[in-house]
């Protein structure tokens with residue numbers, strides 16, 4: 001267990017800041033998989049300043065830490081997180097920016113995509129309706145360059161405000177979206193060491209994102225959103241806890257990863273409480289009591305069987321935290 005010493009607790013934080021720290025907090029309920037042990041230290045900043053202070057604190061105290069958004073693409077280990085988890089869920093303000101030209105919508109990183117798409121529908125703003133039903137937060141969607149119904153977040157993104165580290169300095173900087181920086185499920189915010197959840201080095205932390213929208217027909221916008229949600233529901237996305245697609249698709253394979261898994265005869269395969277969804281080859285579901293270890297074992301079996309039958313190496317989309 002990573003212990004925050006009494007000295008740090010008493011002296012390092014302004015009184016107000018101490019309110020956003022808890023110790024020994026169970027993480028499973030903050031993830032869509034409903035899996036994972038406890039965090040030694042759990043921090044929930046409610047403003048960009050508090051986020052910046054929390055980041056500076058863990059850096060100064062050399063506390064290992066991970067960043068948690070909506071937890072819909074993450075697998076938290078059964079033994080939990082030794083160190084800190086910074087959860088963005090209270091950074092959830094949405095603003096309509098009046099530029100005098102095109103309308104822009106700005107949302108803080110912890111805003112649920114559900115709330116952002118609802119906000120747009122409310123104001124009759126078109127552009128984000130394909131993301132209705134996408135679980136998780138704005139920060140997670142930007143970080144992952146989430147893709148729904150042939151549209152990627154980078155297609156609608158104008159800019160991002162992020163905290164960048166340089167030595168001991170932590171500054172809020174604006175990143176203007178440059179298409180060349182983005183790819184399928186790739187964003188310029190992903191660290192090159194691929195330890196996506198870990199806060200270390202110079203990894204930027206997304207504070208807010210601004211999206212391009214246009215005035216549209218509110219009824220049509222709602223209709224599209226309802227259709228997207230109905231389609232996901234019909235495909236069984238919300239039947240049991242999961243982290244969405246377990247593996248990335250790869251055009252070079254000629255088929256979606258789910259089809260390769262189906263053809264390898266793996267639908268329904270179960271290790272403990274973790275199962276390849278009987279209705280969707282690329283979803284691993286928690287049937288009730290799955291452990292992270294069981295999910296990892298199932299992922300390895302799937303990768304091996306698909307490799308043996310097709311020669312293709314599936315790349316997990318699920319992020320292993322810690």
Ligand SMILES: Cc1cc2nc3c(=O)[nH]c(=O)nc-3n(C[C@H](O)[C@H](O)[C@H](O)COP(=O)(O)OP(=O)(O)OC[C@H]3O[C@@H](n4cnc5c(N)ncnc54)[C@H](O)[C@@H]3O)c2cc1C
Nearest residue numbers: 069070071072073109136137139140141146147196206244
């Ligand atoms: C039922 C279901 C359906 C899904 N369907 C889709 C789909 O259609 N398309 C798709 O692309 N994905 C899909 N997903 C996966 C997931 O919802 C997306 O990847 C989502 O964008 C992740 O957002 P999150 O907030 O939950 O991120 P988390 O899971 O919390 O984190 C994901 C990564 O983002 C990083 N991160 C989070 N916030 C920030 C921030 N502020 N700054 C920097 N890094 C940050 C985390 O550290 C982590 O590495 C689905 C998942 C589920 C459960």
